[in-house]
Amino acid sequence: MKKLDSILLKIFLYGIPVATACAIFSYSYGPEFLKHATGYVRLLYNLAGLVLAFWMMLALYLSVRLLISGSFRDKVLAKLTFIRERDEREVVLTGKATKTTFLTSLAILIFLFFLSCFQVSIYRVSPGKAVDGKTGAISLGLGFSLLESSKQANPNDTMQKKDLFSYTGLPISTTAVILVLIIWQIISYNYSMRRLSRSIEGDMLK
Amino acid sequence: MQIMSKCLPKIKIANRLHVLRAEHRMTQEQLAKEVGVTRATIVAIEGGGYNPSLELAFRLARYFKTDLNTIFSIEEGSK
Numbered sequence: 001m002k003k004l005d006s007i008l009l010k011i012f013l014y015g016i017p018v019a020t021a022c023a024i025f026s027y028s029y030g031p032e033f034l035k036h037a038t039g040y041v042r043l044l045y046n047l048a049g050l051v052l053a054f055w056m057m058l059a060l061y062l063s064v065r066l067l068i069s070g071s072f073r074d075k076v077l078a079k080l081t082f083i084r085e086r087d088e089r090e091v092v093l094t095g096k097a098t099k100t101t102f103l104t105s106l107a108i109l110i111f112l113f114f115l116s117c118f119q120v121s122i123y124r125v126s127p128g129k130a131v132d133g134k135t136g137a138i139s140l141g142l143g144f145s146l147l148e149s150s151k152q153a154n155p156n157d158t159m160q161k162k163d164l165f166s167y168t169g170l171p172i173s174t175t176a177v178i179l180v181l182i183i184w185q186i187i188s189y190n191y192s193m194r195r196l197s198r199s200i201e202g203d204m205l206k
Numbered sequence: 207m208q209i210m211s212k213c214l215p216k217i218k219i220a221n222r223l224h225v226l227r228a229e230h231r232m233t234q235e236q237l238a239k240e241v242g243v244t245r246a247t248i249v250a251i252e253g254g255g256y257n258p259s260l261e262l263a264f265r266l267a268r269y270f271k272t273d274l275n276t277i278f279s280i281e282e283g284s285k
Binding site: 086087088089090092197200 | 242243244246247250253255256258259261262
């Protein structure tokens, strides 16, 4: 299993440029272009699709292996995050840096959770619906839904109003949030590790 | 760790590793290889920035054919 994982990982890594090229090719020659394409281009298009599908399946398989296999996770993620545990001191530093990274990531997640829950809207209503002659209104709310599709429209939306400012959750996509968190974890870990190493050197100079 | 440090005063551990190393005419790199750690760890121990584990402490003592008290001691003034 370890050997198979290792081979598949190499195929996945070396396949990144090929998969990127295939994706660009497939994107450039869309289905509309393909109707008038020659047999050779059509064959290349299908081949690119197959390569891309294989690479994506490989990505999914390796992601699952990362979740369930401890040794595979250690091997791959240690390289990806530049973790070095050559002796006991580095193991201690890794633990401290990982703790810092975990807590800061958790803080970011809590922050993002509240940002995604909050709903703020500043708007003007029609003069007929004005309260005490005031047409400006501010609406605050909390929204939480398990599924993206189950988000319900705010009943206030049906009112005739002119939005001045409206915030109904994070404007960035889920994919972007996940990517930012992955990058954050790698940067935070390496920064903490460097800071801890320096603090030990600093202690020695005292 | 923070709870512990609130209850108990911190003990500063001094060591004579650099003296023993000098007596044996060894470089930090050589000693690190002998006890299976990196040079940075030897540097950190000698500078007092890192306290080794019991296992490493015993490995150092065994290498220098001495006991732990010869290498490590509680620094005067800290209890």
